[in-house]
Amino acid sequence: MNQSRRIFSVLATVTLGAALTLALGGCSRGKDDKRIVLGFSQIGAESEWRTANTQSIKSAAATMGIDLRFSDAQQKQENQIKALRSFIAQKVDVIAFSPVVETGWDTVLQEAHAAKIPVILTDRSVTSSPDLYVGFIGSDFVEEGRKAGRWALQHFKDGTDDVNIVEIQGTVGAGPAIDRKKGFEEIIATNPRFKIIRSQSGEFTRSKGKEVMEAFLKAETRKINLLFAHNDDMAIGAIQAIEEAGLKPGHDIAIVSIDGVKGAFEAMIAGKLNATIECNPLLGPQLMTSVTEVMAGKPIPKRIVVDEQVFPMETAKQNIQSRKY
Ligand code: AHR
Numbered sequence: 001m002n003q004s005r006r007i008f009s010v011l012a013t014v015t016l017g018a019a020l021t022l023a024l025g026g027c028s029r030g031k032d033d034k035r036i037v038l039g040f041s042q043i044g045a046e047s048e049w050r051t052a053n054t055q056s057i058k059s060a061a062a063t064m065g066i067d068l069r070f071s072d073a074q075q076k077q078e079n080q081i082k083a084l085r086s087f088i089a090q091k092v093d094v095i096a097f098s099p100v101v102e103t104g105w106d107t108v109l110q111e112a113h114a115a116k117i118p119v120i121l122t123d124r125s126v127t128s129s130p131d132l133y134v135g136f137i138g139s140d141f142v143e144e145g146r147k148a149g150r151w152a153l154q155h156f157k158d159g160t161d162d163v164n165i166v167e168i169q170g171t172v173g174a175g176p177a178i179d180r181k182k183g184f185e186e187i188i189a190t191n192p193r194f195k196i197i198r199s200q201s202g203e204f205t206r207s208k209g210k211e212v213m214e215a216f217l218k219a220e221t222r223k224i225n226l227l228f229a230h231n232d233d234m235a236i237g238a239i240q241a242i243e244e245a246g247l248k249p250g251h252d253i254a255i256v257s258i259d260g261v262k263g264a265f266e267a268m269i270a271g272k273l274n275a276t277i278e279c280n281p282l283l284g285p286q287l288m289t290s291v292t293e294v295m296a297g298k299p300i301p302k303r304i305v306v307d308e309q310v311f312p313m314e315t316a317k318q319n320i321q322s323r324k325y
Contacts, residue, residue: 028179035067036295038288039087041097043124044075046204047233048261052325053098053123060284066291075171075203084108088115094291098123099208101173109133122283124175130302134294137286137304139279141176145183147277147310148256152184153191155274156225163225166216167199168209168238170230176279177201180230180258182279197222202234206243209234213241229257232264232276239272245264250274250313260311262323268316278308281325296299 038061054070061068062136069092073079077100087095088111095117099105109132112119121136122261142145149317156163165188170177188194198216202209209229227242229235232298235257242249249255249272257264260278267273283306311319 037067037092038291039069039092039095041071041080041083043073043100045096047231048263049259050282056282056284060288062290081108082264088112094118096120096122099126102127102175120290122287135290135300135302137283139306141179142183144258144277144279145180149184149187151256151275152226163194164222165196165198165226165228166224168202168229168234170204170211172201177230180320184228191214204231206233206237209237210241213238217245224253227253227255232257232259232261235273236263265316265320270312275312277310280306280308283286
């Protein structure tokens with residue numbers, strides 16, 4: 001082999017090796033490494049909540065000595081499906097994921113089932129058969145919507161006028177968007193004064209929340225009494241839009257949102273957000289416990305629901321210090 005052919009051959013081998021390592025998630029594992037391997041597909045980093053959730057999963061895996069293969073899908077279902085297939089190819093011990101939307105998972109879940117890899121859902125669920133996953137750990141999103149609805153009924157209880165509500169929904173097709181809407185509507189349906197006059201998706205992000213609120217304010221000729229945002233980030237974006245329109249958020253337009261992140265507590269202390277309904281992102285320790293139980297051959301509950309509270313603005317100051325996210 002002449003000199004230039006030899007260099008080409010070495011380069012080709014190195015490049016192929018690097019490509020294979022990347023395809024396998026950059027993992028290299030000594031043969032004496034007995035740790036449980038968990039493949040986790042995260043939705044993305046769309047909100048303060050999601051950042052706290054990722055942090056919780058990574059630190060719980062490190063604490064419990066679990067070899068975590070973490071993949072960020074950047075809000076795309078196709079990326080999550082690719083990640084799940086890559087975990088199957090890597091023969092990980094357990095797969096966990098937070099599905100961006102509820103539908104479209106049957107085929108890949110069947111593939112995991114055929115490969116005998118147990119799957120645990122965290123945060124959000126799917127419409128596939130429950131036989132295709134071993135458990136689901138997360139909040140009761142319908143109940144969160146109900147809590148927001150109950151807060152709204154209570155807040156406007158003394159008036160007799162109609163309460164015009166605008167709603168900024170989460171990602172279209174996502175469990176929390178579908179369920180929070182359902183729970184909220186169930187409660188406000190008990191009082192005919194409460195009407196949702198506009199509703200649109202803000203994709204769970206601050207920038208979209210602002211954009212949608214700007215559009216509502218521009219298009220709406222009726223007075224808007226209440227904003228119900230499916231998460232705090234969208235409410236915080238909407239607060240900016242309301243201020244830029246020369247109105248006082250939390251006063252001219254009451255606002256209730258969901259998550260209970262630090263940013264929401266700051267907005268409540270500033271008098272700009274009226275209430276936040278907690279949605280707990282700290283699912284890492286429970287997930288790692290379930291993973292170790294599954295690996296020990298123990299059954300885990302099909303549904304693990306997280307306990308959550310309501311925080312009105314009056315309690316924000318006393319609670320902000322103890323918030324963990
Ligand atoms: O699935 C949980 C939701 O997703 C949170 O409410 C939201 O902030 C996140 O992006």
